[in-house]
Amino acid sequence: MIFVAVGTQFPFDRLIRCVDEWAASTGQSVVAQIATGEYEPSHADWERFMATDTFNRHLAAADLIISHAGMGNIITALEHRKPIIVMNRQHELGEHRNNHQADGLAWMGRLPGVYTARNCEALRRLLARMTELKPADAITTARRQRLIDFIDRAIGT
Amino acid sequence: MSRKARLFAISSPGGHWIQLTRLCAGLEQRYDIVYAMPDRHFQSRQSQKVYAVTDVSADDKWRLIPCALQVLWILLKERPQAILSTGAAPGVVAILLGRLLGIRTIWVDSIANVQKISRSGELVRHRADVFLTQWEHLSDGGQVQYQGSVL
Numbered sequence: 001m002i003f004v005a006v007g008t009q010f011p012f013d014r015l016i017r018c019v020d021e022w023a024a025s026t027g028q029s030v031v032a033q034i035a036t037g038e039y040e041p042s043h044a045d046w047e048r049f050m051a052t053d054t055f056n057r058h059l060a061a062a063d064l065i066i067s068h069a070g071m072g073n074i075i076t077a078l079e080h081r082k083p084i085i086v087m088n089r090q091h092e093l094g095e096h097r098n099n100h101q102a103d104g105l106a107w108m109g110r111l112p113g114v115y116t117a118r119n120c121e122a123l124r125r126l127l128a129r130m131t132e133l134k135p136a137d138a139i140t141t142a143r144r145q146r147l148i149d150f151i152d153r154a155i156g157t
Numbered sequence: 158m159s160r161k162a163r164l165f166a167i168s169s170p171g172g173h174w175i176q177l178t179r180l181c182a183g184l185e186q187r188y189d190i191v192y193a194m195p196d197r198h199f200q201s202r203q204s205q206k207v208y209a210v211t212d213v214s215a216d217d218k219w220r221l222i223p224c225a226l227q228v229l230w231i232l233l234k235e236r237p238q239a240i241l242s243t244g245a246a247p248g249v250v251a252i253l254l255g256r257l258l259g260i261r262t263i264w265v266d267s268i269a270n271v272q273k274i275s276r277s278g279e280l281v282r283h284r285a286d287v288f289l290t291q292w293e294h295l296s297d298g299g300q301v302q303y304q305g306s307v308l
Binding site: 007008009070071072073074075076078097098100101103104107111139140143144145146147148149150151152154155156 | 162164170171172173174175176179180183184187188196214215216238239241261263265267268269270271272275276286287289291304305306307308
């Protein structure tokens with residue numbers, strides 16, 4: 001199963017339509033979280049919003065995650081050791097307040113287990129070889145621990 | 158009697174919250190952490206004390222007023238030693254109020270902001286006691302510090 005999630009802040013019809021039409025043509029099983037999108041998937045099972053437990057259950061059951069380029073879903077997918085494809089929202093298309101998702105796409109693609117697409121065509125190319133997409137081995141914790149230790153000291157001083 | 162110092166952790170829902178909770182996971186043993194976050198879809202773990210506050214973003218600035226009143230009430234009630242936020246607007250509210258009340262304030266700019274400091278971060282970079290970016294190249298060697306990252 002493939003789990004698609006676009007966050008809760010804005011709709012992302014371009015991504016949902018892209019995956020739904022692909023799923024219809026290939027018969028892939030897809031569960032989608034679509035927020036306030038106007039496009040209602042015809043092939044994928046979908047919900048607008050999910051409680052945390054439901055979200056995590058779909059994520060755990062999925063072989064692959066597809067998401068907007070939001071850090072919440074990226075971090076969660078990495079923690080569940082799932083490969084994730086992210087497509088960035090575009091400010092010019094009214095999909096976000098600014099273009100930080102486009103700005104961040106290059107470094108996101110350097111994270112192990114994270115694959116990036118700038119548009120539907122690029123996403124379809126990745127889906128065509130989805131069995132090759134591998135999850136990260138383990139989340140690296142050295143930089144996180146350094147930050148936590150610094151905050152710990154900063155609270156006290 | 159030894160009592161753990163209290164930390165107030167606040168952010169927007171979604172990616173900001175995921176980053177905040179991953180940092181707090183490493184601080185929970187040493188601090189009594191009180192959280193605040195605006196999200197109707199969220200279910201907290203039983204061990205977490207999470208206050209719901211009015212959601213506010215750059216698109217609906219009028220909500221700053223109820224949000225600020227709620228945060229002020231939480232700060233007066235909980236009396237935290239420090240405030241930690243990863244953004245966005247609710248964190249700005251908490252940092253500004255914390256400064257007014259003389260509470261130590263720590264801002265961690267979201268890792269999503271890789272080319273420049275976030276818009277909400279810009280509002281508090283001269284006001285937070287500690288201002289951290291998660292990108293080495295955005296550190297200015299002074300006020301804006303890089304000291305590690307969530308990923």
